[in-house]
Amino acid sequence: MLGRYVRLLWIQLRTSLTTSMQYRWDFLVEGLMAGVFALLALLPLWVFQSTTRTLEGWTFPEMVVVVGWFTLLKGILDGAVNPALMEVVERIRQGTLDFVLLKPADAQFLVSTTKFVPWKVVDVLTGVLVLAYGFTSLGRWPMPLHVLVALVLLVSSCLVLYSIWILVVSAAFWVVRLDNLAYLFTSLFDFARWPVTVFRGAVQLFFTFVIPIALMTTYPAMALLGKLSPRTGLLAVAGAMLFATLARLVWLKAISKYTSASS
């Protein structure tokens, strides 16, 4: 059972890879631009550094770590999560989702793996470079345990982002035109480039619990810096699990309601 899904995943990945190989020029440009945009994200921080202040206890190199993590996560999101789910929204609109549902495999698995954008790997690598830059200017490297915690949080935050997407897609079964909502969500994600302590009051609560950008970038960065309390970490992971389960349930409910585009 599991072996079959691994094989399926591999086939889907290979298809995406072959498709994207057709556009090598795009690969180059996209890669270059990923680097440029990561540097741009650092620009405000450089200026911030010259004011010689700290921000709620965050120093310049520590904020660079957050931006690095942001870039890395955005790479994963744009490469492995967003494209496939954008595709589903389009298929629901056109009615071609039926072909997916007919196939003898879990529909959520199939739609989540229909499309990858392999060249977003460049974004991920850029993120790692920015992280390295942050730790170099900090003058120390993260402990292996802390890296492990950060990776666990990375998986949780991908899970949360993916679940938000699945919820959006499920909603598309009812209201069809949703690419805009998706777009809006992507732009909200931009707030994740600063530590969540930048925000005040209600906004901070919003970004911690409703759109959990704290979980996505601030907590993993804190974990890498060795500043995250175990309790917060565990709660974050538990929250992510809960969210993913909820999304799966909503998906199952939605798919049972689905009655193709024409009917």
Next chain:
Amino acid sequence: MSRLANTLRAYPTLLRIGFSEMLAYRAEMLVWILATTMPLVNLALWHTVAEGGKIGRFGQTELIGYFLSAFIVRQVTGSWVVWEMNQEIRSGRFSMRLLRPIHPLIAYTAENLAAIPLRAALSLPVALIALGLVGGAGFLKDPALVPAVLLAIFGSWLISFLNQALMGCMAFFLESSMSLVYIWTALFYGLSGYFFPLEFLSLKTPRATAILHGLPFYYMLGFPVEVVLGQHDRGEVLRGLGVEYAWVAFLLTLTLVLWRAGIRRWNAYGA
């Protein structure tokens, strides 16, 4: 001469058509406007940094004024002609434009200008609500400078439109000129004052601000915003407008030259 008269007569109709098209997409428009989060993302950062006191001339209230104005200026000066030109040139639909008895570039300006009223109508309330929530910010006091605000914003629109038309003309020669758009966007983000008021740069390198004031990007965002906030006296505004419109003239010339060459090539191969 009759061609000019024709154009002038047709222009209001073109604007009206453009406006109706925009109206049809009002929901999408609202989403686009709400998705312009970058000024707010940066406001969040600098607002918190400024808790420790003013940064240069900017305290918390000035920063709010700056980024909300940046949000509005960005909304009303945006254009998308490069996307349209790329698509039309690649698909061949561009030939239709050439058949019409009006210069395609003029027609594009009408389509893009027609979006401004709706964009303003949708984005101003957003900014006003935000302004109400945070409790006011200082704006310009000298009434003589109000026309200058309009001129500065219109110039910003012209720079953005002409630059996009210029890159659109590149599509006559390249397979797709979208990568140029990415590069321009990156430069715009970094050098226009979208991330922070440009004078913050002089904290680090004193000369940087002066150099950036010579480039077109500053006039697309930073300059109009600073004029709105009343940060420049009449002399400075006049000088700024001079540089801004010099860029407009430069870009216009370049666009027209490239347009001619492009059309010649299009007639030979494209159509």
